Amino acid sequence: MARAVPAVERAFDVLELFLEAQELSAPEITAQLGLPRTTVHELVGTLNERGYLMPTGRGSNKYRLGVRSFQLGAAYAERLDLAREGHAVAEEIAERCQETVHVGVREGTDVLYVAKVDSSHPVRMVSAVGRRLPAHCTALGKVLLAELPRTELDDLYAERELQAMTDQSITSGKALREELDEVAADGVAREYRESNESVACVSAPVRDQNGRVVAAMSISVPILRWNDETETALRELVREGATALSERLGHSG
Structure with a gap:
Protein backbone atom coordinates (compact mmCIF):
# COMPACT_ATOMS: atom_id res chain seq x y z
CA MET A 1 0.00 0.00 0.00
CA ALA A 74 -22.04 15.02 -9.73
CA ALA A 75 -19.51 13.06 -11.80
CA TYR A 76 -19.48 10.32 -9.17
CA ALA A 77 -23.28 10.17 -9.02
CA GLU A 78 -23.53 10.04 -12.82
CA ARG A 79 -21.27 7.01 -12.92
CA LEU A 80 -22.84 5.24 -9.97
CA ASP A 81 -25.33 2.84 -11.47
CA LEU A 82 -26.62 1.86 -8.06
CA ALA A 83 -27.80 5.38 -7.26
CA ARG A 84 -29.42 5.88 -10.66
CA GLU A 85 -31.05 2.46 -10.87
CA GLY A 86 -31.94 2.57 -7.18
CA HIS A 87 -33.81 5.81 -7.60
CA ALA A 88 -35.72 4.47 -10.61
CA VAL A 89 -36.91 1.38 -8.73
CA ALA A 90 -37.59 3.38 -5.58
CA GLU A 91 -39.92 5.62 -7.60
CA GLU A 92 -41.91 2.58 -8.72
CA ILE A 93 -42.17 1.15 -5.21
CA ALA A 94 -43.06 4.52 -3.66
CA GLU A 95 -45.82 4.96 -6.23
CA ARG A 96 -47.31 1.61 -5.23
CA CYS A 97 -47.24 2.13 -1.47
CA GLN A 98 -47.27 5.95 -1.23
CA GLU A 99 -44.55 5.76 1.44
CA THR A 100 -40.90 6.82 1.57
CA VAL A 101 -38.41 4.48 -0.09
CA HIS A 102 -34.65 4.51 0.49
CA VAL A 103 -31.67 2.69 -0.99
CA GLY A 104 -28.53 2.55 1.11
CA VAL A 105 -25.08 1.01 1.36
CA ARG A 106 -22.92 0.16 4.35
CA GLU A 107 -19.75 2.06 5.17
CA GLY A 108 -18.18 0.52 8.24
CA THR A 109 -20.77 0.62 11.02
CA ASP A 110 -22.88 3.25 9.25
CA VAL A 111 -25.54 3.20 6.55
CA LEU A 112 -25.17 5.78 3.78
CA TYR A 113 -28.33 6.68 1.85
CA VAL A 114 -27.72 6.84 -1.92
CA ALA A 115 -31.30 7.19 -3.19
CA LYS A 116 -34.62 8.38 -1.76
CA VAL A 117 -38.16 8.91 -3.03
CA ASP A 118 -40.57 10.73 -0.72
CA SER A 119 -44.00 9.64 0.37
CA SER A 120 -46.97 11.39 -1.22
CA HIS A 121 -48.58 11.81 2.21
CA PRO A 122 -48.46 15.15 4.06
CA VAL A 123 -46.66 13.40 6.96
CA ARG A 124 -43.40 12.12 5.54
CA MET A 125 -39.82 11.20 6.43
CA VAL A 126 -37.18 13.82 7.16
CA SER A 127 -34.11 12.25 5.56
CA ALA A 128 -31.72 12.95 2.72
CA VAL A 129 -29.39 11.31 0.22
CA GLY A 130 -25.89 11.37 1.65
CA ARG A 131 -27.03 11.11 5.25
CA ARG A 132 -25.46 8.50 7.54
CA LEU A 133 -27.03 6.58 10.41
CA PRO A 134 -25.68 3.83 12.69
CA ALA A 135 -26.35 0.58 10.87
CA HIS A 136 -27.57 -1.32 13.94
CA CYS A 137 -30.39 1.22 14.44
CA THR A 138 -31.89 0.85 10.95
CA ALA A 139 -33.63 -1.88 8.97
CA LEU A 140 -31.33 -1.09 6.03
CA GLY A 141 -28.29 -1.52 8.23
CA LYS A 142 -29.50 -4.78 9.75
CA VAL A 143 -29.94 -6.28 6.29
CA LEU A 144 -26.40 -5.32 5.34
CA LEU A 145 -24.87 -6.43 8.64
CA ALA A 146 -26.71 -9.77 8.49
CA GLU A 147 -24.76 -10.70 5.35
CA LEU A 148 -21.38 -10.39 7.08
CA PRO A 149 -19.51 -13.46 8.36
CA ARG A 150 -19.71 -13.63 12.15
CA THR A 151 -15.95 -13.05 12.51
CA GLU A 152 -16.15 -9.88 10.40
CA LEU A 153 -19.14 -8.67 12.38
CA ASP A 154 -17.30 -9.29 15.65
CA ASP A 155 -14.26 -7.39 14.36
CA LEU A 156 -16.46 -4.52 13.21
CA TYR A 157 -17.99 -4.01 16.65
CA ALA A 158 -15.11 -5.30 18.79
CA GLU A 159 -14.19 -1.94 20.26
CA ARG A 160 -17.39 0.00 19.60
CA GLU A 161 -20.26 0.80 21.89
CA LEU A 162 -23.67 0.44 20.31
CA GLN A 163 -25.01 3.99 20.15
CA ALA A 164 -28.67 4.41 21.07
CA MET A 165 -30.68 6.82 18.93
CA THR A 166 -33.94 6.18 20.82
CA ASP A 167 -34.96 4.12 23.84
CA GLN A 168 -35.90 1.36 21.36
CA SER A 169 -32.40 1.08 19.83
CA ILE A 170 -30.40 -2.10 20.19
CA THR A 171 -27.53 -1.48 22.61
CA SER A 172 -26.33 -5.03 23.28
CA GLY A 173 -24.00 -6.94 20.97
CA LYS A 174 -25.77 -10.17 21.93
CA ALA A 175 -29.18 -8.73 21.05
CA LEU A 176 -27.84 -7.42 17.75
CA ARG A 177 -26.42 -10.81 16.76
CA GLU A 178 -29.66 -12.57 17.65
CA GLU A 179 -31.67 -10.17 15.51
CA LEU A 180 -29.22 -10.42 12.62
CA ASP A 181 -29.58 -14.22 12.70
CA GLU A 182 -33.35 -13.76 12.28
CA VAL A 183 -32.83 -11.29 9.43
CA ALA A 184 -30.44 -13.67 7.66
CA ALA A 185 -32.99 -16.48 7.94
CA ASP A 186 -35.99 -14.41 6.82
CA GLY A 187 -34.37 -12.08 4.27
CA VAL A 188 -36.24 -9.01 5.54
CA ALA A 189 -35.34 -6.72 8.45
CA ARG A 190 -37.67 -4.55 10.48
CA GLU A 191 -37.14 -1.48 12.59
CA TYR A 192 -39.67 -0.02 14.99
CA ARG A 193 -38.82 3.39 16.44
CA GLU A 194 -35.10 2.50 16.67
CA SER A 195 -33.59 5.38 14.71
CA ASN A 196 -36.57 7.72 14.99
CA GLU A 197 -39.29 7.59 17.65
CA SER A 198 -41.96 8.24 15.00
CA VAL A 199 -40.93 5.79 12.28
CA ALA A 200 -41.15 2.10 11.46
CA CYS A 201 -39.39 0.44 8.54
CA VAL A 202 -38.80 -2.79 6.61
CA SER A 203 -35.83 -3.58 4.36
CA ALA A 204 -34.52 -6.26 1.99
CA PRO A 205 -31.09 -6.93 0.40
CA VAL A 206 -29.99 -5.86 -3.08
CA ARG A 207 -27.52 -8.13 -4.89
CA ASP A 208 -25.14 -7.57 -7.80
CA GLN A 209 -24.39 -9.82 -10.76
CA ASN A 210 -22.21 -12.03 -8.56
CA GLY A 211 -24.89 -12.49 -5.93
CA ARG A 212 -23.17 -10.28 -3.38
CA VAL A 213 -25.28 -8.00 -1.21
CA VAL A 214 -24.18 -4.51 -2.26
CA ALA A 215 -27.07 -2.43 -0.93
CA ALA A 216 -30.50 -2.60 0.65
CA MET A 217 -33.89 -1.08 -0.07
CA SER A 218 -36.28 0.05 2.64
CA ILE A 219 -39.81 1.37 3.02
CA SER A 220 -40.31 3.78 5.93
CA VAL A 221 -43.67 4.64 7.48
CA PRO A 222 -44.70 7.03 10.26
CA ILE A 223 -45.99 4.92 13.14
CA LEU A 224 -49.41 6.59 12.90
CA ARG A 225 -49.85 4.62 9.64
CA TRP A 226 -48.17 1.43 10.88
CA ASN A 227 -49.97 -1.79 11.87
CA ASP A 228 -49.56 -5.55 11.40
CA GLU A 229 -51.43 -5.58 8.08
CA THR A 230 -49.29 -2.73 6.74
CA GLU A 231 -46.10 -4.45 7.83
CA THR A 232 -47.06 -7.71 6.13
CA ALA A 233 -47.86 -5.95 2.85
CA LEU A 234 -44.71 -3.82 2.90
CA ARG A 235 -42.47 -6.78 3.67
CA GLU A 236 -43.57 -8.38 0.42
CA LEU A 237 -43.33 -5.12 -1.50
CA VAL A 238 -39.81 -4.34 -0.30
CA ARG A 239 -38.75 -7.86 -1.33
CA GLU A 240 -40.15 -7.14 -4.79
CA GLY A 241 -38.37 -3.82 -4.98
CA ALA A 242 -35.04 -5.21 -3.85
CA THR A 243 -35.36 -8.06 -6.34
CA ALA A 244 -36.16 -5.64 -9.18
CA LEU A 245 -33.14 -3.49 -8.33
CA SER A 246 -30.95 -6.60 -8.09
CA GLU A 247 -32.05 -7.60 -11.60
CA ARG A 248 -31.16 -4.14 -12.90
CA LEU A 249 -27.69 -4.63 -11.42
CA GLY A 250 -27.31 -7.95 -13.26
CA HIS A 251 -28.39 -10.45 -10.63
CA SER A 252 -30.25 -13.40 -12.15
CA GLY A 253 -30.80 -15.52 -9.05
Missing part, protein backbone atom coordinates in the same frame (compact mmCIF):
# COMPACT_ATOMS: atom_id res chain seq x y z
CA ALA A 2 1.35 3.44 -0.97
CA ARG A 3 2.41 5.79 1.83
CA ALA A 4 -0.21 8.36 2.74
CA VAL A 5 0.74 11.97 2.04
CA PRO A 6 0.12 14.04 5.21
CA ALA A 7 -0.64 17.28 3.35
CA VAL A 8 -3.24 15.54 1.19
CA GLU A 9 -4.78 13.85 4.24
CA ARG A 10 -5.11 17.22 6.00
CA ALA A 11 -6.78 18.75 2.94
CA PHE A 12 -9.34 15.94 2.90
CA ASP A 13 -9.83 16.35 6.65
CA VAL A 14 -10.80 19.97 5.99
CA LEU A 15 -13.22 19.05 3.19
CA GLU A 16 -14.85 16.26 5.19
CA LEU A 17 -15.78 18.70 7.96
CA PHE A 18 -18.28 20.14 5.47
CA LEU A 19 -20.14 16.84 5.34
CA GLU A 20 -21.64 17.88 8.68
CA ALA A 21 -21.49 21.68 8.49
CA GLN A 22 -22.74 24.02 5.76
CA GLU A 23 -20.20 26.71 6.53
CA LEU A 24 -17.09 27.06 8.70
CA SER A 25 -14.48 29.72 9.43
CA ALA A 26 -10.74 29.06 9.51
CA PRO A 27 -10.69 29.35 13.35
CA GLU A 28 -13.52 26.79 13.57
CA ILE A 29 -11.62 24.41 11.29
CA THR A 30 -8.50 24.94 13.38
CA ALA A 31 -10.39 24.11 16.57
CA GLN A 32 -12.00 20.98 15.14
CA LEU A 33 -8.87 19.53 13.54
CA GLY A 34 -6.31 20.69 16.07
CA LEU A 35 -3.96 21.92 13.33
CA PRO A 36 -1.76 25.03 13.47
CA ARG A 37 -3.53 28.20 12.32
CA THR A 38 -1.01 28.85 9.56
CA THR A 39 -1.49 25.32 8.20
CA VAL A 40 -5.28 25.73 8.14
CA HIS A 41 -5.03 29.11 6.39
CA GLU A 42 -2.75 27.60 3.75
CA LEU A 43 -5.07 24.62 3.24
CA VAL A 44 -8.21 26.76 3.06
CA GLY A 45 -6.50 29.21 0.70
CA THR A 46 -5.40 26.42 -1.64
CA LEU A 47 -8.81 24.74 -1.61
CA ASN A 48 -10.46 28.09 -2.27
CA GLU A 49 -8.11 28.81 -5.16
CA ARG A 50 -8.86 25.41 -6.71
CA GLY A 51 -12.62 25.87 -6.32
CA TYR A 52 -13.23 23.19 -3.67
CA LEU A 53 -14.14 25.83 -1.08
CA MET A 54 -15.57 29.30 -1.52
CA PRO A 55 -16.44 32.22 0.78
CA THR A 56 -20.07 32.30 1.87
CA GLY A 57 -20.33 35.96 0.86
CA ARG A 58 -18.41 39.12 0.16
CA GLY A 59 -16.34 40.04 3.19
CA SER A 60 -17.32 36.85 5.04
CA ASN A 61 -14.69 34.90 6.97
CA LYS A 62 -16.63 31.66 6.54
CA TYR A 63 -16.39 29.09 3.75
CA ARG A 64 -18.66 26.51 2.16
CA LEU A 65 -18.10 23.80 -0.43
CA GLY A 66 -17.23 25.21 -3.84
CA VAL A 67 -18.33 24.40 -7.36
CA ARG A 68 -15.48 21.98 -7.94
CA SER A 69 -16.67 19.82 -5.04
CA PHE A 70 -20.14 19.76 -6.59
CA GLN A 71 -18.70 18.79 -9.98
CA LEU A 72 -16.82 15.86 -8.49
CA GLY A 73 -19.91 14.70 -6.61
Whole structure:
Protein backbone atom coordinates (compact mmCIF):
# COMPACT_ATOMS: atom_id res chain seq x y z
CA MET A 1 0.00 0.00 0.00
CA ALA A 2 1.35 3.44 -0.97
CA ARG A 3 2.41 5.79 1.83
CA ALA A 4 -0.21 8.36 2.74
CA VAL A 5 0.74 11.97 2.04
CA PRO A 6 0.12 14.04 5.21
CA ALA A 7 -0.64 17.28 3.35
CA VAL A 8 -3.24 15.54 1.19
CA GLU A 9 -4.78 13.85 4.24
CA ARG A 10 -5.11 17.22 6.00
CA ALA A 11 -6.78 18.75 2.94
CA PHE A 12 -9.34 15.94 2.90
CA ASP A 13 -9.83 16.35 6.65
CA VAL A 14 -10.80 19.97 5.99
CA LEU A 15 -13.22 19.05 3.19
CA GLU A 16 -14.85 16.26 5.19
CA LEU A 17 -15.78 18.70 7.96
CA PHE A 18 -18.28 20.14 5.47
CA LEU A 19 -20.14 16.84 5.34
CA GLU A 20 -21.64 17.88 8.68
CA ALA A 21 -21.49 21.68 8.49
CA GLN A 22 -22.74 24.02 5.76
CA GLU A 23 -20.20 26.71 6.53
CA LEU A 24 -17.09 27.06 8.70
CA SER A 25 -14.48 29.72 9.43
CA ALA A 26 -10.74 29.06 9.51
CA PRO A 27 -10.69 29.35 13.35
CA GLU A 28 -13.52 26.79 13.57
CA ILE A 29 -11.62 24.41 11.29
CA THR A 30 -8.50 24.94 13.38
CA ALA A 31 -10.39 24.11 16.57
CA GLN A 32 -12.00 20.98 15.14
CA LEU A 33 -8.87 19.53 13.54
CA GLY A 34 -6.31 20.69 16.07
CA LEU A 35 -3.96 21.92 13.33
CA PRO A 36 -1.76 25.03 13.47
CA ARG A 37 -3.53 28.20 12.32
CA THR A 38 -1.01 28.85 9.56
CA THR A 39 -1.49 25.32 8.20
CA VAL A 40 -5.28 25.73 8.14
CA HIS A 41 -5.03 29.11 6.39
CA GLU A 42 -2.75 27.60 3.75
CA LEU A 43 -5.07 24.62 3.24
CA VAL A 44 -8.21 26.76 3.06
CA GLY A 45 -6.50 29.21 0.70
CA THR A 46 -5.40 26.42 -1.64
CA LEU A 47 -8.81 24.74 -1.61
CA ASN A 48 -10.46 28.09 -2.27
CA GLU A 49 -8.11 28.81 -5.16
CA ARG A 50 -8.86 25.41 -6.71
CA GLY A 51 -12.62 25.87 -6.32
CA TYR A 52 -13.23 23.19 -3.67
CA LEU A 53 -14.14 25.83 -1.08
CA MET A 54 -15.57 29.30 -1.52
CA PRO A 55 -16.44 32.22 0.78
CA THR A 56 -20.07 32.30 1.87
CA GLY A 57 -20.33 35.96 0.86
CA ARG A 58 -18.41 39.12 0.16
CA GLY A 59 -16.34 40.04 3.19
CA SER A 60 -17.32 36.85 5.04
CA ASN A 61 -14.69 34.90 6.97
CA LYS A 62 -16.63 31.66 6.54
CA TYR A 63 -16.39 29.09 3.75
CA ARG A 64 -18.66 26.51 2.16
CA LEU A 65 -18.10 23.80 -0.43
CA GLY A 66 -17.23 25.21 -3.84
CA VAL A 67 -18.33 24.40 -7.36
CA ARG A 68 -15.48 21.98 -7.94
CA SER A 69 -16.67 19.82 -5.04
CA PHE A 70 -20.14 19.76 -6.59
CA GLN A 71 -18.70 18.79 -9.98
CA LEU A 72 -16.82 15.86 -8.49
CA GLY A 73 -19.91 14.70 -6.61
CA ALA A 74 -22.04 15.02 -9.73
CA ALA A 75 -19.51 13.06 -11.80
CA TYR A 76 -19.48 10.32 -9.17
CA ALA A 77 -23.28 10.17 -9.02
CA GLU A 78 -23.53 10.04 -12.82
CA ARG A 79 -21.27 7.01 -12.92
CA LEU A 80 -22.84 5.24 -9.97
CA ASP A 81 -25.33 2.84 -11.47
CA LEU A 82 -26.62 1.86 -8.06
CA ALA A 83 -27.80 5.38 -7.26
CA ARG A 84 -29.42 5.88 -10.66
CA GLU A 85 -31.05 2.46 -10.87
CA GLY A 86 -31.94 2.57 -7.18
CA HIS A 87 -33.81 5.81 -7.60
CA ALA A 88 -35.72 4.47 -10.61
CA VAL A 89 -36.91 1.38 -8.73
CA ALA A 90 -37.59 3.38 -5.58
CA GLU A 91 -39.92 5.62 -7.60
CA GLU A 92 -41.91 2.58 -8.72
CA ILE A 93 -42.17 1.15 -5.21
CA ALA A 94 -43.06 4.52 -3.66
CA GLU A 95 -45.82 4.96 -6.23
CA ARG A 96 -47.31 1.61 -5.23
CA CYS A 97 -47.24 2.13 -1.47
CA GLN A 98 -47.27 5.95 -1.23
CA GLU A 99 -44.55 5.76 1.44
CA THR A 100 -40.90 6.82 1.57
CA VAL A 101 -38.41 4.48 -0.09
CA HIS A 102 -34.65 4.51 0.49
CA VAL A 103 -31.67 2.69 -0.99
CA GLY A 104 -28.53 2.55 1.11
CA VAL A 105 -25.08 1.01 1.36
CA ARG A 106 -22.92 0.16 4.35
CA GLU A 107 -19.75 2.06 5.17
CA GLY A 108 -18.18 0.52 8.24
CA THR A 109 -20.77 0.62 11.02
CA ASP A 110 -22.88 3.25 9.25
CA VAL A 111 -25.54 3.20 6.55
CA LEU A 112 -25.17 5.78 3.78
CA TYR A 113 -28.33 6.68 1.85
CA VAL A 114 -27.72 6.84 -1.92
CA ALA A 115 -31.30 7.19 -3.19
CA LYS A 116 -34.62 8.38 -1.76
CA VAL A 117 -38.16 8.91 -3.03
CA ASP A 118 -40.57 10.73 -0.72
CA SER A 119 -44.00 9.64 0.37
CA SER A 120 -46.97 11.39 -1.22
CA HIS A 121 -48.58 11.81 2.21
CA PRO A 122 -48.46 15.15 4.06
CA VAL A 123 -46.66 13.40 6.96
CA ARG A 124 -43.40 12.12 5.54
CA MET A 125 -39.82 11.20 6.43
CA VAL A 126 -37.18 13.82 7.16
CA SER A 127 -34.11 12.25 5.56
CA ALA A 128 -31.72 12.95 2.72
CA VAL A 129 -29.39 11.31 0.22
CA GLY A 130 -25.89 11.37 1.65
CA ARG A 131 -27.03 11.11 5.25
CA ARG A 132 -25.46 8.50 7.54
CA LEU A 133 -27.03 6.58 10.41
CA PRO A 134 -25.68 3.83 12.69
CA ALA A 135 -26.35 0.58 10.87
CA HIS A 136 -27.57 -1.32 13.94
CA CYS A 137 -30.39 1.22 14.44
CA THR A 138 -31.89 0.85 10.95
CA ALA A 139 -33.63 -1.88 8.97
CA LEU A 140 -31.33 -1.09 6.03
CA GLY A 141 -28.29 -1.52 8.23
CA LYS A 142 -29.50 -4.78 9.75
CA VAL A 143 -29.94 -6.28 6.29
CA LEU A 144 -26.40 -5.32 5.34
CA LEU A 145 -24.87 -6.43 8.64
CA ALA A 146 -26.71 -9.77 8.49
CA GLU A 147 -24.76 -10.70 5.35
CA LEU A 148 -21.38 -10.39 7.08
CA PRO A 149 -19.51 -13.46 8.36
CA ARG A 150 -19.71 -13.63 12.15
CA THR A 151 -15.95 -13.05 12.51
CA GLU A 152 -16.15 -9.88 10.40
CA LEU A 153 -19.14 -8.67 12.38
CA ASP A 154 -17.30 -9.29 15.65
CA ASP A 155 -14.26 -7.39 14.36
CA LEU A 156 -16.46 -4.52 13.21
CA TYR A 157 -17.99 -4.01 16.65
CA ALA A 158 -15.11 -5.30 18.79
CA GLU A 159 -14.19 -1.94 20.26
CA ARG A 160 -17.39 0.00 19.60
CA GLU A 161 -20.26 0.80 21.89
CA LEU A 162 -23.67 0.44 20.31
CA GLN A 163 -25.01 3.99 20.15
CA ALA A 164 -28.67 4.41 21.07
CA MET A 165 -30.68 6.82 18.93
CA THR A 166 -33.94 6.18 20.82
CA ASP A 167 -34.96 4.12 23.84
CA GLN A 168 -35.90 1.36 21.36
CA SER A 169 -32.40 1.08 19.83
CA ILE A 170 -30.40 -2.10 20.19
CA THR A 171 -27.53 -1.48 22.61
CA SER A 172 -26.33 -5.03 23.28
CA GLY A 173 -24.00 -6.94 20.97
CA LYS A 174 -25.77 -10.17 21.93
CA ALA A 175 -29.18 -8.73 21.05
CA LEU A 176 -27.84 -7.42 17.75
CA ARG A 177 -26.42 -10.81 16.76
CA GLU A 178 -29.66 -12.57 17.65
CA GLU A 179 -31.67 -10.17 15.51
CA LEU A 180 -29.22 -10.42 12.62
CA ASP A 181 -29.58 -14.22 12.70
CA GLU A 182 -33.35 -13.76 12.28
CA VAL A 183 -32.83 -11.29 9.43
CA ALA A 184 -30.44 -13.67 7.66
CA ALA A 185 -32.99 -16.48 7.94
CA ASP A 186 -35.99 -14.41 6.82
CA GLY A 187 -34.37 -12.08 4.27
CA VAL A 188 -36.24 -9.01 5.54
CA ALA A 189 -35.34 -6.72 8.45
CA ARG A 190 -37.67 -4.55 10.48
CA GLU A 191 -37.14 -1.48 12.59
CA TYR A 192 -39.67 -0.02 14.99
CA ARG A 193 -38.82 3.39 16.44
CA GLU A 194 -35.10 2.50 16.67
CA SER A 195 -33.59 5.38 14.71
CA ASN A 196 -36.57 7.72 14.99
CA GLU A 197 -39.29 7.59 17.65
CA SER A 198 -41.96 8.24 15.00
CA VAL A 199 -40.93 5.79 12.28
CA ALA A 200 -41.15 2.10 11.46
CA CYS A 201 -39.39 0.44 8.54
CA VAL A 202 -38.80 -2.79 6.61
CA SER A 203 -35.83 -3.58 4.36
CA ALA A 204 -34.52 -6.26 1.99
CA PRO A 205 -31.09 -6.93 0.40
CA VAL A 206 -29.99 -5.86 -3.08
CA ARG A 207 -27.52 -8.13 -4.89
CA ASP A 208 -25.14 -7.57 -7.80
CA GLN A 209 -24.39 -9.82 -10.76
CA ASN A 210 -22.21 -12.03 -8.56
CA GLY A 211 -24.89 -12.49 -5.93
CA ARG A 212 -23.17 -10.28 -3.38
CA VAL A 213 -25.28 -8.00 -1.21
CA VAL A 214 -24.18 -4.51 -2.26
CA ALA A 215 -27.07 -2.43 -0.93
CA ALA A 216 -30.50 -2.60 0.65
CA MET A 217 -33.89 -1.08 -0.07
CA SER A 218 -36.28 0.05 2.64
CA ILE A 219 -39.81 1.37 3.02
CA SER A 220 -40.31 3.78 5.93
CA VAL A 221 -43.67 4.64 7.48
CA PRO A 222 -44.70 7.03 10.26
CA ILE A 223 -45.99 4.92 13.14
CA LEU A 224 -49.41 6.59 12.90
CA ARG A 225 -49.85 4.62 9.64
CA TRP A 226 -48.17 1.43 10.88
CA ASN A 227 -49.97 -1.79 11.87
CA ASP A 228 -49.56 -5.55 11.40
CA GLU A 229 -51.43 -5.58 8.08
CA THR A 230 -49.29 -2.73 6.74
CA GLU A 231 -46.10 -4.45 7.83
CA THR A 232 -47.06 -7.71 6.13
CA ALA A 233 -47.86 -5.95 2.85
CA LEU A 234 -44.71 -3.82 2.90
CA ARG A 235 -42.47 -6.78 3.67
CA GLU A 236 -43.57 -8.38 0.42
CA LEU A 237 -43.33 -5.12 -1.50
CA VAL A 238 -39.81 -4.34 -0.30
CA ARG A 239 -38.75 -7.86 -1.33
CA GLU A 240 -40.15 -7.14 -4.79
CA GLY A 241 -38.37 -3.82 -4.98
CA ALA A 242 -35.04 -5.21 -3.85
CA THR A 243 -35.36 -8.06 -6.34
CA ALA A 244 -36.16 -5.64 -9.18
CA LEU A 245 -33.14 -3.49 -8.33
CA SER A 246 -30.95 -6.60 -8.09
CA GLU A 247 -32.05 -7.60 -11.60
CA ARG A 248 -31.16 -4.14 -12.90
CA LEU A 249 -27.69 -4.63 -11.42
CA GLY A 250 -27.31 -7.95 -13.26
CA HIS A 251 -28.39 -10.45 -10.63
CA SER A 252 -30.25 -13.40 -12.15
CA GLY A 253 -30.80 -15.52 -9.05
